Amino acid sequence: xxxxxxxxxxxxxxxxxxxxxxxxxxxxxxxxxxxxxxxxxxxxxxxxxxxxxxxxxxxxxxxxxxxxxxxxxxxxxxxxxxxxxxxxxxxxxxxxxxxxxxxxxxxxxxxxxxxxxxxxxxxxxxxxxxxxxxxxxxx
Amino acid sequence: xxxxxxxxxxxxxxxxxxxxxxxxxxxxxxxxxxxxxxxxxxxxxxxxxxxxxxxxxxxxxxxxxxxxxxxxxxxxxxxxxxxxxxxxxxxxxxxxxxxxxxxxxxxxxxxxxxxxxxxxxxxxxxxxxxxxxxxxxxxxxxxxxxxxxxxxxxxxxxxxxxxxxxxxxxxxxxxxxxxxxxxxxxxxxxxxxxxxxxxxxxxxxxxxxxxxxxxxxxxxxxxxxxxxxxxxxxxxx
Numbered sequence: 001x002x003x004x005x006x007x008x009x010x011x012x013x014x015x016x017x018x019x020x021x022x023x024x025x026x027x028x029x030x031x032x033x034x035x036x037x038x039x040x041x042x043x044x045x046x047x048x049x050x051x052x053x054x055x056x057x058x059x060x061x062x063x064x065x066x067x068x069x070x071x072x073x074x075x076x077x078x079x080x081x082x083x084x085x086x087x088x089x090x091x092x093x094x095x096x097x098x099x100x101x102x103x104x105x106x107x108x109x110x111x112x113x114x115x116x117x118x119x120x121x122x123x124x125x126x127x128x129x130x131x132x133x134x135x136x137x138x139x
Numbered sequence: 140x141x142x143x144x145x146x147x148x149x150x151x152x153x154x155x156x157x158x159x160x161x162x163x164x165x166x167x168x169x170x171x172x173x174x175x176x177x178x179x180x181x182x183x184x185x186x187x188x189x190x191x192x193x194x195x196x197x198x199x200x201x202x203x204x205x206x207x208x209x210x211x212x213x214x215x216x217x218x219x220x221x222x223x224x225x226x227x228x229x230x231x232x233x234x235x236x237x238x239x240x241x242x243x244x245x246x247x248x249x250x251x252x253x254x255x256x257x258x259x260x261x262x263x264x265x266x267x268x269x270x271x272x273x274x275x276x277x278x279x280x281x282x283x284x285x286x287x288x289x290x291x292x293x294x295x296x297x298x299x300x301x302x303x304x305x306x307x308x309x310x311x312x313x314x315x316x317x318x319x320x321x322x323x324x325x326x327x328x329x330x331x332x333x334x335x336x337x338x339x340x341x342x343x344x345x346x347x348x349x350x351x352x353x354x355x356x357x358x359x360x361x362x363x364x365x366x367x368x369x370x371x372x373x374x375x376x
């Protein structure tokens with residue numbers, strides 16, 4: 001019984017910095033997963049044109065188009081929060097890290113909505129009419 | 140006329156000798172408007188339930204004994220004014236991350252051991268001068284935070300990196316390492332670098348900043364860790 005301790009993750013209040021850190025870790029792992037997949041997709045080139053086209057058709061499907069919107073979120077979040085951490089590390093911004101976080105949320109949110117809307121429009125077009133960028137794969 | 144109000148305190152209880160599991164016990168008491176959380180704990184212990192355990196000593200924010208988690212955030216019970224707390228009941232837990240001796244009293248040994256690992260004392264191999272070693276005000280201000288630290292463990296106990304790695308030095312020990320390594324009279328960074336430059340040392344800090352927000356003395360361990368990280372990199376290159 002002597003080893004009981006209060007669990008910080010479940011009992012301590014989640015403040016901005018801790019939420020920012022957890023999202024940074026999650027988006028970082030997602031990006032590692034994406035880069036691994038990306039290398040796998042590109043590596044299919046060495047098997048010739050046929051396997052490459054097949055792999056590309058798989059990752060150009062509407063499902064992946066929507067997942068790309070999530071990938072876009074991960075890239076934006078990880079990059080902008082990375083700037084925040086750099087500001088804490090090199091510019092002594094610890095005392096201002098919360099307002100910095102919310103400014104970056106707004107900037108990142110705008111970027112994500114603008115870019116994401118474009119990506120979703122494109123994915124819907126692809127579903128309806130075939131892909132204008134990859135006509136051989138569409139429809 | 141006494142200015143009093145009725146408040147509830149939901150307090151973490153655990154006696155490892157008799158309890159299988161921890162539980163919360165709620166106490167309803169009359170509090171004076173000027174009371175701190177520590178005053179309320181004293182009222183409960185002295186007049187309601189003598190079995191409640193917690194640490195206290197100076198009751199004016201300098202001994203660091205009564206750090207605990209109040210409504211989910213670490214603070215000193217003796218500095219926390221009850222009338223400024225809107226939530227009711229007020230929930231009180233022991234410092235997270237440390238083993239529980241009983242109720243709100245935790246085992247602080249790992250905290251002091253981590254502190255000792257960074258050699259928190261002046262290291263200077265020059266022959267001692269006949270008088271004190273002079274510092275300029277600027278040199279002093281650089282290390283003022285680390286000197287003002289009362290070692291209450293509110294910061295280390297609030298740190299997610301410490302929750303997931305008990306070997307991690309933690310913000311308090313790293314602040315002390317900063318305080319001595321940036322002291323103009325100290326030459327000991329080389330002696331401390333083994334403790335600092337490893338996976339349980341400086342590099343475990345992810346700039347989550349819970350320590351900065353938890354510190355009841357408004358110190359900034361996060362900034363100290365960043366500066367120390369840069370100093371250690373400079374030292375190694």
